[in-house]
Amino acid sequence: MSNDELDAMRTRLSPAQEARAEQCRFVLRGGRRVATTGRSRALLSGSDEVLITVIYLRQVCPQKVLCDLLGINPVTISQAIKATRQLMDEEKISITPTVVRSFTRADDLRAWETSTDPAAHTPAHPTLRALTAPHLTGMNRDQLDSLLEKLIGPYAAAIEQRRHQRGSTRRPGTRGGVFRQKITDGDRTLATILYQRRVCTLNVLAELFNVSKSTLWNAINDVMPVLDTHNAPITPTDHRYLTAADLLASIQAPQGPPPLGNQHVDS
Template identity: 40%
Template sequence: MLPLPPVEHDVHGQWNYTLLHEPATARTPQATGEAHGIAERRRVLLARLADPRLTGLTSTQLAKSCIELAPLQAARSQERYSQQRGGRARRATGKLRGSKPLFDDAARVMLTLLYQRQVCSMKLLSDMLEVTPECIGHLVTETRRVLENQGHQPGYAPTRFTTTPDLLAFLDTAAIPPRTRIMESLSHPRLTGMSHEDLDSLARRLAPRQAAQTEHTSYQRRGADRQPGSRGGVFPQKIGDKDRVILAVLYLRKLCTLDVLADTLGDVSRSSIGNVVHEIRPLLMEGRHLPPRATTRYRSAADLLAAAHNEDNTPTG
């Protein structure tokens, strides 16, 4: 009996292959074509995701950062391999793995920046790139440590996306999702009582505390330390860090009720916003950043949004 001809895939072909029931010459183009199609779609999408509006860096700045971080990424990879082996390598170091990595160093930096800037969730990135969320989670965990060690502060993206069509539409036509326009209105100084610069600064100062608070809550739910290899730091998909600060500030200023805020956002429940206020209030109190009470109170979502664009701050009831 003749052996079945294997057709290696583009990614990890040493163990990812297909056994054909007929000569390889008759089926190879179809099998490799599918793998090439995925790789090509991924390559095109990565190029689009490197948009400065998403990464917060120009193409030149991003390329420079990738070059500077490459040695640190290599050292981090060797450290991870050593931990997996439980000791030093038994043969010479170098490119021991013959297969090409799924994402190169530049792509890993870019994807980590997108996640840190809360452009979208890991789940959305994995769906778009046709990989598992664990794949994105591991590369973000490793690269984020390198960026943090270098003191890089990516900040927050002005626009967040929860669906692939919204993100692609933004890249094609600069179409802004409705939620982003709503949050831009709610962040108006007339409502928050502070300038956009002060609000951004406050959100950045509270970001580490929010992350620590989230990890503490996760620890209480787990009842134990996080398992090795698991990914942490997953930001809430519905409400980002800066948006959480804005909602808490508006409520603590007594501008409106939780119901009005929920009606304004449209896709977030009253209880979710209540949880946000409950979590952010102690952080504001610790830093003595509790906002002063407003003199105007709005009874509906329409009145609240209109107040951001009107010069008159007359109460509605």
């Protein structure tokens, strides 16, 4: 979001944050406020809490990376995110996860943010961003990002509805400061697009996304109904790569992928 949009969210949440903070102070004091000579300051302001919660919900990085970046203990970060997330839910504010950019080290995120050439600094798993190449997805990256952002909301809602039907109250991304999923929602959708495009086999995709075949297959089965419901323009490609190495080599090639020729691979 833009800075103005972020500031508007902070303004919208500020009254609820202040009310929550005053309630906490009341409980800690055991009664009404009394005059004091000084006032302790919280490590994070309300605006800070909104910012780190947005970054976390965007799945830019796990809580551990936020702790390393800010020099704040995990309990403070976790409590801030939990409380702010609850306020966002009450205000019906939803945050769309980012598309294939999950930093697992503070140094990587810091280098990317401060660099004059952000593209030169990639996450710990740069392969995933490479898989968004236009000749693989059948669309340019702006079109892909737009499609993924359009689909991630309905996909998350479908998964949450399924959890509710099963009687589960567990929320994604809340265990131990790391993302619960082995791959993010954006990665799941990207993998499904590549699978439906018949870019490569399921085994190759599992290798590229660094997950088991069963994990990836479950993810694809979750995403495909959402793609079908939204009539996403996914068309089969003319070339199917037999190995992960061949697929990655095509991304570096100066020209498009080679012709299909006589190669054929069964599903």
